[in-house]
Amino acid sequence: MKYIQNLSNDPQYNLAFEEYCFKNLPKDEDYVILWVNGPSIIVGKNQNTLEEVDTEYIKAHDIVVVRRITGGGAVYHDLGNLNFSIIKATGNYDEINFREYNIPILNALKRLNLLGELSGRNDMTIDGKKFSGIAQSIWRHRALNHGTLLFDTQLDVLSKALTVKQDKIESKGIKSVRSRVTNIKDYLADGITIEEFKGLLLKYIFEFAGEEPTEYVLSEDELSGIDALYEEKYSQWDWNYGRAPQFSYKNYKKYPFGGIEVRLDIKKGTIDTCKFYGDFFGSEGVEKLEAHLTGQPYHEEVLLESVSEEALKKYFGAITKEEFRDLLFELAEQPAEPAPAPSAG
Known part of the structure; x- marks a missing residue:
């Protein structure tokens, strides 16, 4: 086994780093990578990103969203969270096995007098509280086992970033299960830093394997x-937003000129059907806007650039682009109010 240094804190780069190592490095060796992301939410490959995050909160706090290649639920990363990746050959047993691949992590933590345990399907806990979420992928007789280690994470930010206030989306995406969480630092001797923790963890992983730590240095071609x-x-x-399972979005908002309800069906990140209902009055039929939006990526910047405020006012009345954006993308809680019945006049 060899370890690979990755000192980047860029979540998008780090997920690319991990996948490349998993799928492209020499197959006759096992690898371990310990790495740290800046503030980010990492969603599972089968999840609908918009179901997992508070979009307004993550924008306001510059939290990056990245999709990974493994299944499971969404997790929050920051500079107080240490991530581990273990890449191993599976032999002829191409099966997901969380216990086998995470025993080295638990044994390394035990050397630090931290008695964690595997809990449920893919968590590690202390005193019944989660400090690690684990995921795996199998590819060409090779396993990627990776997870989080909440060392000194801002748990209040974690909670807010992963909380969607109201469900306006219906989809078949895999939804995250929330658990009580805790930081490892609370169980260790005072004064230990995440860098010291990282060094000790690496040392004990190799010690458990009966090997001396040996570094694999990436070539220029591999870095490219x-x-x-x-x-x-x-x-x-x-990749990060568009690769979502098919889902439906609906929203209703009341304006001085009338109420608007929007219903969208999204397939592969693209608007497949679009309908507007309400008691608004416009000088142009809203069917023209529905046809224009159909086939467009469900992406805030793209949609707003594709329509002018002048055109929107012809369809609905005195609506601003910001109000139209909130109608199509706002997931914050709104008073429940049904769309009015179609007017006979």
Whole structure:
């Protein structure tokens, strides 16, 4: 086994780094990577990103959203969270096995007098509180086992960033299960930093394997491959938001000129059907706007750039672009109010 240094805090780059190492490094070796992300939410590959995050909160706090290649639920990362990636050959047993791949982590923590345990399907806990969420992927007889270690994470931010105030989305995406969480630092000797914790964890992982820590140094070609994966995949809206399961979105808002209800069906990140209902009066039929939005990416900047405020006022009345944006994308809680019945006149 060898370890790979990754000192980046860029979540999108780090997920590209991990996938590239998983799928491209020499197959005759196992690898371990310990790494730290800046403030970010990492969603599972089968999740609808918009169901998992408070979009207004993450925008206000510059929290990056990235999709990973493994299943499971959404997790919050920041500079107080240490991530681990263990890449191993599976032999002929291509099965998800959380216990086998995480025993080295638990044994390393035990050396620090931290008695964690595997809990449920894919969590590690202390005193019944979660400090690690784990996920796995199998690819060509190789396993990627990775997870979080909440060392000194801002738990209040974690809670707010992963809380959607009202369900305006219906989809078949895998939804996260929330658990009571805790920080590892609270159970360790005072004064230990995350860098010291990282060094000790790496030392004890290799000690448990009966090996001396040996570094695998990435070549220039390998680093270029990581950069390409970052540019082409992990920095793209299509991967992080657009690769969502099919879902439906609906919202209703009341304005001085009347109420508007919007209903959207989204497939592969693109608006498949679009309908507006309400008691508004416009000089142009709203069917024209529905046709214009159909086929567009469900992406805030793209949709707002595609319509002018002047055009919106012709369809609905005195609506601003900001109000139209909130109608199409706002997930914050609104008073429940049904759309009015269609007018006979």
